[in-house]
Amino acid sequence: MVLICRTPSKARSQALRKNKGEQSGPSHRRSKETNLLTFTVVNLFFVQYDAPITRVLAIGDDNRKAIENRDVLHGFFATLKGLDTYIHFQMVTGVSKFALTSLFSGANQLRDISLSPAFSSLLGYTKSEIQATFAPHLEVLAKKEGVAQDKLWQRITEWYNGYSWGGNERVYNPYSIGMLFEEMRFKSYWPSYSSSAWLPRLLKPEDLTGLFRFIIVTWIIHLCIRSRTH
DSSP states (O other), X not given: OEEEEEOOHHHHHHHHHHHHHHTOSTTOOOOHHHHHHHTOOEEEEESOTTHHHHHHHHTTXXXXXXXXXXXXXXXXXXXXXXXXXXXXXXXXXXXXOXXXXXXXXXXXXXXXXXXXXXXXTTTSBOHHHHHHHSHXXXXXXXXXXXXXXXXXXXXXXXXXXXXXXXXXXOBBOHHHHHHHXXXXXXXXXXXXXXXXXXXXXXXXXXXXXXXXXXXXXXXHHHHHHHHHHO
């Protein structure tokens, strides 16, 4: 999941001038360090915001600890909302998507862009980006594999071009591409780096039963449609 928030510069500047005016005068005795912190506009980036929750669930601890961590994060992001005057830009990324009503209900200034078409290539490499950035690596890899560039791209696409955030444009896994050019061999790098081991613990037998039924019904419908079109 990817969330962003950008505070308009005009509104931020007006609020900063107002706060500075209220805190000036002989009665204001804050230190220079405090003033520097108060009036500095910052950009905030949070990577894997969900880790304090999913890591607890993955090792099999009591779910109450995960709930406690969620509440801490909820309070943290709610506090940031009150400081948006001093925050130019916020970006939050994570592997797992938790309901906005639970974790981010206190931070409703954030916008979920996970499946937004405008940002469909933000978290991944496009083919043109790889060609422009890793051209020497592509030549070395093609020579090592003994194949032409078109055949090499076919293999790269089969291995690492499995991501689509908007349903149209597909992107290559950045971590896997980086490891491919580091190791110079094709391998399933991403599963060894990241996993959702916590998810099977939360699945109940009735959830799996419903999932299997959905798959079977979907497959039957697919066969019926296919038989009518042929």
